[in-house]
Amino acid sequence: MSDHKVPHAAGSIHDLVRKATHSPAIMTKAETIRLAEHVLKSGEHATEEEQAIARRAALDPDGVNAAEIQLLGKRAAAKK
Numbered sequence: 001m002s003d004h005k006v007p008h009a010a011g012s013i014h015d016l017v018r019k020a021t022h023s024p025a026i027m028t029k030a031e032t033i034r035l036a037e038h039v040l041k042s043g044e045h046a047t048e049e050e051q052a053i054a055r056r057a058a059l060d061p062d063g064v065n066a067a068e069i070q071l072l073g074k075r076a077a078a079k080k
Contacts (some may be wrong), residue, residue, distance in 0.1 A: 013034075016035055017047045019031065019073075020073025032064065035055075036054040039054040042076075050075050
């Protein structure tokens with residue numbers, strides 16, 4: 001029998017990026033805001049669309065869909 005753990009809040013930005021790219025639908029509001037702020041603060045090479053999504057996610061995390069969260073996760077992963 002395997003243990004299935006409840007997803008927890010990501011501890012590091014690396015964990016957050018992995019969760020955003022692989023399981024964006026289960027991200028919490030706080031995680032979505034943290035990811036959006038990361039993309040905005042280290043926004044080098046983020047497209048205008050990515051910046052707009054990040055701004056919207058920072059203000060209203062429920063207003064972004066899983067595909068948009070995944071896009072932000074991919075942008076954050078590219079900055080490493």
